[in-house]
Amino acid sequence: MNRSNNSSQIILRLNEITANIYRSSFPPLIIFGLIGHVFDIIIFTRPKLISNSCCNYCLASSCVSIIQILFGQFFRLLKGGFYMPIPVLWWCRVRVFFLYSAYLASTTLITLASADRFASSCSQVKYRRWANVKVARRLIPIVLIISGLSQSHMLALFVVHRDGEKECWAPRHSHYRLGYDISFLIVHGIIFPVLLGTFGFLTIYNISRRCRFDQQNGPSSLRRHRIRDFQRMTLVQTACAIALTLPFAVHKLYLTVTTFELKTPETLAWELLSMSIVRLLWFFHDSGAFYIYSLSSVKFRHELFKFLDEYLPRRAPRHSHYRLGYDISFLIAHGLIFRVLMSIFGFLMIYNIRQRCDNDPENRLSHLKCHSIQDFQCMTLVQTACAIALTLPFAINKLYRTVIIFELKTSEKLAWERLSMSIVRLL
Structure with a gap:
């Protein structure tokens, strides 16, 4: 009897901690995420950057990430923090579709921005021609369409699980769910981070090689500064993509693999708590894009400061x-x-x-x-x-x-x- 009471208290405490994680962390995540993406839109629409193909990818990624914040984080806060689920099948399917389509499109556009930087740093013309605004503005709608089509199966196959959490996901005990979770882990946990890191370090290599070649012509100091800037930005991007995305993908696959096991209520409470933590990291990857990617670049920071200097109201007169x-x-x-x-x-x-x-x-x-x-x-x-x-x-x-x-x-x-x-x- 005492053991049962202790177990019930532990479960209540774990559920309380899980709800508090959503209540305390998601509101600032949503607010600062929206503010950050608005700043991103301001930065990438500046006259010096709007004609840059890389910035066009980043601009589209920021616009798409706003959709993800609204459809993902806000309703997750209502559900996990205030126990206000909306267990309507059509709404759950639409919400999850927009959430994961936006996430796939945003990650793809960030990867294309990294590939664009690599192409612009190449000495061969056949690679440099891909770093073009016209190419970027053609690829962006293609990425959005493909992302939507690749996630369209959610609109027909996802179900609302009638358990305590009322989660909207693929049917349990199905190869479809296992296959989707494995593909999610491979694509978002491995392929995209590897591509980001590869294109980033290839860009650094190209700039370093051009710096050594032009060392006698004078601008080596500027090139070295660009190398350091790219090194910092590439390391931050790759590390954050792995550290913030991989735990969520691994945890979802773990839940699918162990779905046949009989679990105690205490084990389920621990799983809900761990899912809230890895979900927080996953959402932070998109809400923190401005703070991770844009602020790690000296050029983007300068453009933001110029905008603030131009449009912020001046201080009131001293003697007034x-x-x-x-x-x-x-x-x-x-x-x-x-x-x-x-x-x-x-x-x-x-x-x-x-x-x-x-x-x-x-x-x-x-x-x-x-x-x-x-x-x-x-x-x-x-x-x-x-x-x-x-x-x-x-x-x-x-x-x-x-x-x-x-x-x-x-x-x-x-x-x-x-x-x-x-x-x-x-x-």
Whole structure:
């Protein structure tokens, strides 16, 4: 009996951890992923880059990845984090079709971008002619069509499994499911990462060879800088493609291979937890494309900074009531009002849970409710303390610099102010 109770508590705890992984990690993953892809679209549509064939592939990949985030991560958050599945067969098929079609198209376009860089670095004209905007704009729709056709079987063959998770996938105990999971592992876990790494290092080899050939002509320093840039970008791309994709593919194949085994509820709970972790890594590969690929390139970073310099609003004039009023309102809103509201709602929630726990006549779920009280207390205290400690110093420092702006300051005092601002801005 004690063993059964311990097993039930372990299962509840594992399911709670799994749900918390989805709740805590997927919202920032979705938000930062959408922001990153919007930045990618801005970068690759810049006048200097839109005429580049490689950037056209990256632009199309970013647009497709937005579809994957919306159809994959958002509904996975509802299902895994808030237990809100949509077990409608036609919707499940359409959602999975768009998710995996977009993922295949995005990965293929990134690989074509790597191949395009290799072609542009070749000395032979027969290879360089493939690094052309016209070629890229013809290949992109072909890739999208082939990706959709290759995943179209999902619209007819996938089913909703009537178990606790209500997962939409290929039928269990079928060679079709085993074959698809094996092909997914081979294509996304092996072939695409190998192609990315191969084209990347061949590009580095071509640039290095041209650098040695032109060493006496002067631009060797620029070439060496490009080599280092490509080396860093290639290593980051290849390592992330393997580390973030392979665990998900291996785990899906493992679930398919072991589908005939009888598993205890505790084993199933551990599998759900491990799947949430590898799924998080898999989704991060697409949400983090801007931070993995674009920010690892010096050229792309420069274009982003140029855009921000051109279009971001300028700072308010130093000697203005508008600046003073804005800094005061910023301090009141972000340093006081929001923090007070956060703590009030948090402690009111704790009070309501305590009241429901005390009014429970049969003392049912008391352990779970007491655990919820402790969890909410800890979360509320941490949220309120962090919000005050990390936001208030920045707001006060901004207001301080605005108030004393008319004072004459020494160079040393200005240096101390810049140092303090860097510290509170970091917070």
